[in-house]
Amino acid sequence: MNTGQRLLAALGDRYRLPWLFALLVIVALYAKTPLSVARLDLLLHDLLSVELLAGPPSGGSVDTQAPLVVAIDDASLAARGPWPWPRERHAELVDRLSRAGVSGIGYAIMFAETSADDRGDAALIDAVRRAGNVVLPVAPVASAGGGVGTLQPWPALADAAARLAHVDVEVDADALSRRVFLEAGAGSPQWPALAWALIDVSRKSRPLSGIGGRRGAAEPAAGSWVRDHEVIVLPGGAWPVAHLSAGDVLAGAVSPNLLRGRSVLVGVTYTGAGNSLATPVSALAAPMPAVDFHARAYSALRSDRYSTQLAPVWGLPAALCVLAVLWLRRPHARLRDMVLVAGSLTVPLFISVVLLALARLWLAPAAVMIGLSAGALMWVSIRTVDLAQRLKQANARAHATLYAISDAVLQFDGVLRLRYLNRKAEELCACRLAEVRDQGIEGLPAIEGALRDLLQDLLCRCRDEARAQTMPGHVLMPAGRFGPARALRPSASPLFGMTGRVDGVVLVLNDVSDTVAAADKLAHQATHDALTGLPNRVLLRDRLRQALAQRDAGLVAVLFVDLDRFKRINDSLGHQQGDKVLTTLASRLRTVCRVGDTVARWGGDEFMIILQGLADRDAVARVAAKVMQAVGQIITLDDVDFRFSCSIGIAIAHEDSDDADVLFAMADTAMYRSKSQSGAAIHFYAHDMSAGTRDWIELESDLRHGLDEGRFEVHYQPQYELASGKLAAFEALLRFRRRDGQLLSPGDFIAVAEESGLIEGIGEWVLLQVTQQIADWSKQGLAVVPVAVNVSARQCLGRALVRRVENALRQSRIAPSLLRLELTESTAMGDVDHVATLLADIRALGVHLSVDDFGTGYSSLSYLKRFPIDELKVDRSFVRDLVGDADDAAIVRATIALAHGLGMRVVAEGVENVEQLNMLAAQQCDLVQGYLFSQPVPADLVVSEGLLGAPEGQGRTLRLIRS
Structure with missing residues (x-):
């Protein structure tokens, strides 16, 4: 970090520099105030004090407290002779004024030496002594040996005067006289000012303590003219002074009433007198006679219309306060900070105005205002440079942003000529800005045909209506030599100039090809x-x-x-x-x-x-x-x-x-x-199909409600051993009762149950119902036999059947050998490996397995060896024509022989007459069931009809009937 950077770091930031600089300027100005600054302070005082310290308003009434000037003017010289006048005439003037009852006489004419006429000198001394209220002047003069001496009346006249007073008048930096010192003298401030002494003689002035600016207590140098109690009397009290011609007074032409009680100043005002002073009041006119200056000083002092200039050091606290606020605020580009900076420039002047109006104190503001102005100028310069840099950065960023965005941005002027293209616009329009600048939209190569007309209309509407224009949806930019087809969403916004009128248009072409493609894809996916x-x-x-x-x-x-x-x-x-x-x-x-x-x-x-x-x-x-x-x-x-x-x-x-x-x-x-x-x-x-469809739907709905309403029933059909005629087992056959009381067999509703998925719930209910019925029969002391339950193909999917069999056996607590499961041949061949595993798990539970409808399906002999099957059931279609059809008889005979060869029992179902029974017996069929012996009956009829007897063997037995 270099020295400058360390300095900036110590200062905080560059916005504090202006106010540090302002402080340095103020200190420098106070250390050595330039003449121009002093003149500016005096000018400000004159302008402000005219309003704030103005004299009494003019009107018809006479201010009896205002002094009168008895002027030895041109008329007086014409009437009484040339100047200088003899001392007798001055004595006569003093006597006349004294006899008129004036309260005091201030003589602004120096009588430093005696004259050649001793009688005239004596007359003047006598007149002054008689009056008793005459103030005679003293003045500083350069002494022959260096330093300042005193010019004063000769001793006898000085002794006769009521008071001696100095007529020393300060000349300011602007060569104008506006102030007096209430006390001054050679070596020490021993004489009052002429105006102050006249007030003391005439009106009895107050003590000087606290009045005017003090010059300090330092010991004055020998031979120096010392001044104290400085006050500024002009132009605040610079109202007009009444003049009386000395010739008129001497001639008795002035009424005593006008003079009585008034303070009078006598002085020369004739043309070429040479004692005139340049003052702010007379700066634009003729110089002011000295007697007029003293008269105006008298008025200002008597009416407290004077001001006291404070020492410059008193301006520093106000300056420091303002600078502290600006230093801490560190203004930036905010409007309120600019107002603060501008307002800070008026603070010194405001303080000066307040002090002048309320306390008659004058605090010179020029140095502080110049310092603050210098700081403000530096601040504005830094702010301007900073804003320029920021503007440059903002323009660079805007250009970079416009160049990087994915939208094409085209800027046109008021007559729709191209002024700017960003990178995307150049790519889209297939051109460079330098190639098409100052051309219309027709100069863009890739914008052609209907698209060009549409965009031209959009630009015109935006410019003419002075508001943003958009288009619903998107427009298509056709594929061509400049690239593939694109979907564009155009919008135009007006650019307003300083006058508020449209002086340009920005056209934005948003490439929504991907969005449109995605929307089309979503629409395609939706349909x-x-x-x-x-x-x-x-x-x-x-x-x-x-x-x-x-x-x-x-x-x-x-x-x-x-x-x-x-x-x-x-x-x-x-x-x-x-x-x-x-x-x-x-x-x-x-x-x-x-x-x-x-x-x-x-x-x-x-x-x-x-x-x-x-x-x-x-x-x-x-x-x-x-x-x-x-x-x-x-x-x-x-x-x-x-x-x-x-x-x-x-x-x-x-x-x-x-x-x-x-x-x-x-x-x-x-x-x-x-x-x-x-x-x-x-x-x-065909219309008759609808009825079947409606029946199917109605039956499915009825089945769903029937499972919850308990409208399923299990009927039992006995199976008998042909060898012994004893009851060997039951087959559980499901029935469903419609709401109208109609009882349906499985062939009427199983297909609907399987199609709708209801078969799984129904099958589970049948397992629970049958096992519980076997348990009830055992509790009644009956000789229970195994019961076979049919299993559908859908029940064999997955492993749920094994869990349901286990649950039914656990709840009923019956021996597993009392339960048999029957599955059709087509079910067994649906998925051989899965069914083999499933049947093995069920067989491991102790449940016997049977294949129903053997010979009607695939008739594959391989599964008979793989599956743990206990018995085969010959389908009723073969038993029905067993007697009259040699083919059916051969199939039955072969099936029985095959089963016995594999160690399985054979059950023939659908036995309805004795001839069928005898032929089955002749083929050594193991078990038979059919309407010849019993229809399927409800569980309560199984006992009441004696199908199931006591353990002693009292149940119904089968007698073989041979033809």
Whole structure:
């Protein structure tokens, strides 16, 4: 850090420098006040005291306290002879004034020596002594040996005078006389001023203590003229003085009443007298006779219209206070600080005015004002430089900001000529500012055609209306040789000049291409499927409504396409492969359909197609066939080829309905009709389909409420051993009672329960109900037998079935061997590995397992070895035609032989006549059940009808009937 920097650090900041400089200037001026500064102080005093120390107002009344000047003027000389007059004439003048009753006579004429006429000198001495109130002057003169001596009346005359008084008058720096010293003298201030002595003789003046400026107590040098009690008497008391011609007084032409009680000053005023003084009052006119000066001093002193000048040191405290405030405030660019600086310049003058008006004290303000002005000038200079630097920095920052922002900024003047382009504007307009300066917007290469006209209109409106202009939305800048298409949002703002009129326009072009693209992307995402890119339901519904509005555009058809058995892909290969299938099929569907058609994803593995402009239903059917063919093409997943099929439902607009949502529902209903026929089918909507759909929905709702309302029932059908005829087990068969009392068998509602997901809750209820019933029968002392419960395919998903079986056994506390679970062959083959693990866990609980409907599904023999199965149930479809159909008989015989070979029991269900029973017995079937023995009955009838007996074996037994 250099010396200057250390100094600035010590001072605090550069805004304190001006006031330090001001203090130095003030001190320097007080140390040695320049003549010009002194003159400025005197001028300020004269201007202010005229108002603040003004004399009595002029009017018709005569101020009897004001002095009179008896002037030896030109008229007096003409009447009484030339000057100097003989001493007798002066004696005569004194006598006449004395006889008129004046209160005092101040003679401003020096009688330093005796005259040649001794009688005249004696007459003057006698007249002065008789009057008793004559004040004679003394004056300083330069002595022959150096120093100052005294010029005074000759001794005899001095002894006769009432008072001697000096007529010394100070000449100020501006060569004007405005002050007197109330005491002065050679070596010591021994004589009062002429005006003060006259007041003392005439009016009895007050003591001098505390009056006027003191010259200090230092010992005066020998031979020096000493002054004390300095007062300024002009121009504050400079009102006009009444003059009387000495010739008139001598001639008796002046009324004694005018003179009585008045103080009179006698002096020469004739032309060329040579005793005139330059004063502020006479600065613009003729010099003032000395007698007039003393008369005015008399008036000022008598009426307290004089002022006392304070020593310069008294100005320092006020200056220091002002500087302290400015130093601490350290003004910057705020308006209030500028006002403070400007106001500080008037503080010294204000203090001087207050002191002059209230205490008749004059504190010279010029030095302080000059010092403060110098500081203020430096402050303004620093402030100006600082503001210039800040303005330069602000302009640089503004330019850098405009150059860096992503918006294009173009500035035009009042006639719409280019004045400025930032970097973005140069890039957007494909030009440099130097190339297009002073040109209109038509000079910008990249702004062409409709865009140029639009921006020109925007600029004109902004300039003419003098307000900001914007445009709704955005405008398109077409792609061309200067770059790709861009979306721009233009706005224009007026620039106002000093007069308030528009002298320019700023055009801002905000490039919103990314925002528009993002908005388009969001709009696309809101109306399109994220996986396939096809329109979603929102856009599909809008497209169909538009198609419905065009009644003359040909036939409109809605195709609902659902993939068959797509769930196997997600479950076996994962959702990633499933997504690949969906995207592939979506691409194929777009290829099959025409440009004007709409292919949308409805959800999951479902698609919707809107066909427009077709001739008839046959044309629709041909397109649907092409869709099925496209779906059926091979798709390779993990090096394995797959073929898919789909179910298609079709609804025709205006024929089936004019409502979009209704058409979707009709196409959905027709699709379910196709799927109910094992899929891979096409169905047009028919009105009888709606009834089936409504029945399905009503039944689903009834099932949901029925589980909570307890309208499910379990009926039990006995199974008998053919060898012994004894009751071997029961099969629990579920029933559902509708609100109208109708009792439904599982074939009427199981499909709905599985489709809606209700089957899991229903299955859990059946397990709890059956195990609790077995426990109740045991508590009644009955000989309980195992009960078989059917399990649906959906119940075998996951591990929930094992937990539910464990819970049912734990709550009922029955032996696990009393519970059997039956699952269909198709269920067992759905996911072999998972089902094998699931059945092993259930078998480990001690629960026996049975395969129902054997022979109707996959009939795979491999799972019989992998699964822990205890028995096979021959489906009723084979037992029904067992007697008359050799094929069914062979199937039953082979099934029994296979089961026995694997160590399993065989149960034949659906036995309804004796012939079937005898043939099963002949084939050594283990167990039978059917209407021949008993229909499924409620639990209370199992006991009342004797199906379940006591442990002693009292229950119903089976007798074989042979043909």
